[in-house]
Amino acid sequence: MAARLGEVSAPARVAGPEEGVTVEELALAARNHGLPLEALRYDVTPPGLHYVLTHYDIPAADPDTWRLTVRGEVREPLTLDLDALRARPAVTRRVTMECAGNGRALLSPRPVSQPWLVEAVGTAEWTGVPLRALLAEAGVRPAAVEAVFTGADHGVERGVEQDYRRGLPLAVAAGDDPGVLVAYAMNGAPLPPQHGHPLRLVVPGWYGMAHVKWLRDITLADRPFTGFQQTTAYRLRQSPEEPGEPVTRIAPRALLLPPGFPDFMSRVRVVRPGEVRLEGRAWSGHAPVARVEVSTDGGAGWQDAELDPPDAAHPWAWRRWRHRWTAAPGRHVLSARATDGQGHTQPLDQPWNRGGFAVNLVQRVEVHCLDGAAGEPEGS
Amino acid sequence: MAARLGEVSAPARVAGPEEGVTVEELALAARNHGLPLEALRYDVTPPGLHYVLTHYDIPAADPDTWRLTVRGEVREPLTLDLDALRARPAVTRRVTMECAGNGRALLSPRPVSQPWLVEAVGTAEWTGVPLRALLAEAGVRPAAVEAVFTGADHGVERGVEQDYRRGLPLAVAAGDDPGVLVAYAMNGAPLPPQHGHPLRLVVPGWYGMAHVKWLRDITLADRPFTGFQQTTAYRLRQSPEEPGEPVTRIAPRALLLPPGFPDFMSRVRVVRPGEVRLEGRAWSGHAPVARVEVSTDGGAGWQDAELDPPDAAHPWAWRRWRHRWTAAPGRHVLSARATDGQGHTQPLDQPWNRGGFAVNLVQRVEVHCLDGAAGEPEGS
Structure with a gap:
């Protein structure tokens, strides 16, 4: 599989010394967008001006049939529809979110990926159910050390076919600092398609890669998650060989x-x-x-x-x-x-x-x- | 003025044979955005997925104090607030809008400007007052040949400081094909800031440059409009010297x-x-x-x-x-x-x-x- 997907999916690379922005980077820049900087005037960013980064396609989601499962190392697995989530006590948090790749295109040499300058940011009011409440309801078993979140967005990246998937240490997922949300509303309205409709994770203070969109499953695992988005992507490295440090909280x-x-x-x-x-x-x-x-x-x-x-x-x-x-x-x-x-x-x-x-x-x-x-x- | 603004505002140019996309083009691509192509699945494009092109900054608009003036070659100049516009008979039209520059970045050699590939399109339901009704109310004088529309967006382009301004021949502005609208709602909600809040022109069938956003004035003129966006920009030319043909209706x-x-x-x-x-x-x-x-x-x-x-x-x-x-x-x-x-x-x-x-x-x-x-x- 990897060999065949290798025909469409190249390894990560760094641009050459005189290499201008490529058509591939431009295609990402044309679909995704930053905050037009004059929109810094708003306390809460109006929909459509908040930055958006989508790895693959925005999924077609039917809110009537959407289910969130909570399973793995739990005593009572949950399968929740949107009504069930909306019936639970909700909280609203105003959160500034930033893409982990913000500023990338200003580097020299330039890593070849979504070519952000400085504008991949936005602030929204996210409403949903505290993740810790859902985990308490499911009853996390002592063996659990990590929560793994799976979105419905599917694609290939660097030769690996995948649903977008990220883990959080249990202490972060079940803690109250920063107080992770399973959110179904943005600025008081249902999530727009590009922001994860109908459900997304919100991890205040963390870069955007942690806020899994189109969230459909939470699995409690007895070991740290080692999937592509955790151990291949989103690492701070000087060379491709080193394991690197994970990208977590937003730098000032x-x-x-x-x-x-x-x-x-x-x-x-x-x-x-x-x-x-x-x-x-x-x-x-x-x-x-x-x-x-x-x-x-x-x-x-x-x-x-x-x-x-x-x-x-x-x-x-x-x-x-x-x-x-x-x-x-x-x-x-x-x-x-x-x-x-x-x-x-x-x-x-x-x-x-x-x-x-x-x-x-x-x-x-x-x-x-x-x-x-x-x-x-x-x-x- | 032109000489001093020349320091910040270069003439239009075409990229060199091997020239990659520049940081200036990238800055435009990061603020503006196209339709992610999977959003072609929707009959009506959800807000935030419809393409956006803003020449200058998105203005800060106060809907409570916004006024639209209709003046020039009319018998009864009008000054209308939003309540006055909303009190008039409204129509809703579903319109596919496309940027006149869509496809530009695929050309060789590449004109250096907003670098669209193919995605600068969207379809929305626009609600507002037919322009012909407003013009009839104001009473267009026989001397009028053109309606000139001014937006609140202000900037410099190719050395010319300007409010964004475009004209339409009177026959188009006052006709019923295509039936121009002064729109205050998009998909049933007030216009988002980036789509012209609180008022914009909608000219069904014409490229986006005609749909003046943040509309604040309509002046009926006794001669064709010759401002920057009409006679310098948005012309079909092979060389910079020729006057060129105007860009008007959307090609299939x-x-x-x-x-x-x-x-x-x-x-x-x-x-x-x-x-x-x-x-x-x-x-x-x-x-x-x-x-x-x-x-x-x-x-x-x-x-x-x-x-x-x-x-x-x-x-x-x-x-x-x-x-x-x-x-x-x-x-x-x-x-x-x-x-x-x-x-x-x-x-x-x-x-x-x-x-x-x-x-x-x-x-x-x-x-x-x-x-x-x-x-x-x-x-x-």
Whole structure:
């Protein structure tokens, strides 16, 4: 099987020194999408603007016949339909989610995969049943050490045919920090198809690969999961031979809502001289963000931004920050850098890894400030 | 102004012979997105899967203070808020919309802009007020020859600072074929931000550039509109010097819902031997689709597909087609070709134009059929 699938499914690779983005990467970029950065203005990202990454196809799901099974090392296996899940006590959590591959296409050399720049993020309010409640109901046996989650999305990756499947250590799956959800609603409405309709996992603080979409099975296992998405993909490696460290929680990141207005093609920003109110969002999956610094001179100098007060109701959501800048004519590079309550921060020079995972290099926003005498736009 | 903006805003260009997709093109591909092709399964595209192209930023719109003005060569200028528009008789039209640049990134040499492959399409049900009713209410003066539509999206393009603005000849704007709408709802809900919230134009049968989003003004003019988006952009040209023909109605196209399942990276499809039900959609902005042909051998032979019956209620929506194919082990290239009721069809060799507009070259879907002895996927 692997040999035949090898004809359609190449090993992971890194782009050559002068190699532009390939048509294969472009096909991924055309189907998946990031958050348009101006959507950082919303506390909760409207549907359709939240980032989406789908490994294979979005499955056709019939909510009337959908079943979630909970089985393996449990005393009472469960088979639940959507009504049964909706009848259980529900919680809603506001969660900032980020793709583990965010920032990959800025690396040099560039790992060849979904080519994110900085925009693979979004914040939504997810409603569902706490996973720990379902596990308590099923009665996890002492032999269990891991929960394995299977989605309905099916495909081939690096020669391996698979349903998308990921594991979580039992302590994470059954714990209350971060409080994993089996979610059936996003922003108060049924999940959209691309976000896992009708059911998905939500693991606050973890990168997106853990939030298994189109969730159809949870199996409690007596050993750690070693499937493709756990031990081949989503590892931090320098070379293909090493086992690597697993990708887990989100590294801190701040993003700037780009000021002024853009050039269509270059996305360079244009502002006029004077005070410019800068704002953005910052998040971390390890601990709430404690500090955001802003540079308006390409990283030479940094000043503390003003953070919105901490919001105890939403510990897993991004935090807004603001900063005032007086723009003078010429070219400027704006950046922001987040530090969380555990002291994790963003690097100015990116430590490279072969998969392009957990890349939280500071964003650089190029801004051109026109001089005051600049003319009027077309049609005004 | 043009000289200073020239620093951030380069002239249109065509990629060099060996030039890969650039980071600038990638930044556009990361914000905008196409229809994931498996979403061709839906008659009406769910929000978030319909293609989106935004020239500048998505504006922050306050629906409570939004006003639409109708002015210029009219007897009674109008200033309408959303309640006033919603109080008027409404119509709902199911419309297939396609970006004028769809297919651009498949051209050689490649025009450098939003790098669409084939997926910049979607079908939605748009609800709003017929434009002809608003124009009748305002009383168009005999001097008017064109209606000019201005959106709230502001940016720079090829050195020109502008609000997005397009014109339609009065006969189109005030006619009932295709029946232009000022729409405030998409699929029964308020417009999402990226689709023009709170108001947009919908021009059934025309490429997306005509459907002005974030619509705030309609001015009746006594001469044809000659702004950037009308006479510089969206023209069919071989060289930058010629005036070119305007881009207007959508050329016919058929797309195949890719069968089987994909490889993550290459998007090549995998099927097993035997009967495979092929299906897809076809549309044209000139006239309803009259014929779809399918090739399963890379374009050497063509067979008629079975078309769903014509739907008189939805003349501007795509039409479903189906075809049965018996897959044998090996590599196959599947294609479909639409022909409309006026005899317009899709080329097998693409006539190139410098902007990459109205490219309706037939899609090619690469499928690998495994042999029957192929093994089982991981975890089954």
